Amino acid sequence: MSTNELEHQPAVAVENREMETSSEHAIPDVKSGVHLDSNANVIAPSPKFRDGDRVHMSELIGTRRVRGTYQVYASRYSRSKGYTEYQLLVPLTQTLHNKGAWFREKELRMDSRG
Numbered sequence: 461m462s463t464n465e466l467e468h469q470p471a472v473a474v475e476n477r478e479m480e481t482s483s484e485h486a487i488p489d490v491k492s493g494v495h496l497d498s499n500a501n502v503i504a505p506s507p508k509f510r511d512g513d514r515v516h517m518s519e520l521i522g523t524r525r526v527r528g529t530y531q532v533y534a535s536r537y538s539r540s541k542g543y544t545e546y547q548l549l550v551p552l553t554q555t556l557h558n559k560g561a562w563f564r565e566k567e568l569r570m571d572s573r574g
Contacts, residue, residue, distance in 0.1 A: 504537035504539070504544075505537070505544065507535045507537070507544045507546075507565070508544065508565050508568075509532045509535065509546060509565070509568065509570070510532065510535075511532055511533065511534060511535065512531060512532060513531070513532045513570065513571075514529065514530070514531055514532075514551075514570075514571035514573075515529075515530055515531070515532055515546075515548070515568040515569060515570060515571055516528060516529045516530070516568070516569055516571045517530070517563065517567050517568050517569065528557075529551070529571055529573075530548035530549060530550060530551065530557055531548065531549040531550075531551050532546050532547075532548065532549070533546075533547040533548060533549040533556060534546065534547040535547075536562070543564055543565060543566070544564075544565045545562035545563060545564060545565070546562065546563050546565065546568060547560055547561070547562060547563075548563060
């Protein structure tokens with residue numbers, strides 16, 4: 461019986477040694493100095509307006525506030541800003557409003573006039 465006890469002791473010692481070395485060389489789950497991008501898996505919401513929709517927004521011309529009516533030319537979702545932006549087309553001249561500037565979705569309203 462004494463020989464059986466000796467055979468089992470070295471095996472236990474080897475297992476303990478393997479556990480110690482594997483924990484020393486394990487790759488950490490989180491590395492210092494690395495920041496996870498919280499917007500990496502964000503799915504872009506569907507835009508409120510489609511290309512070609514008629515929209516209006518309030519504008520200040522001189523000292524008067526007027527209603528400008530436009531047509532949606534293009535849309536894009538800005539992940540860094542977290543909202544949808546639109547380029548607007550002036551219907552009479554068929555040119556981009558404000559030299560192609562992008563306007564936030566919350567600034568625009570659907571035009572009820574046909």
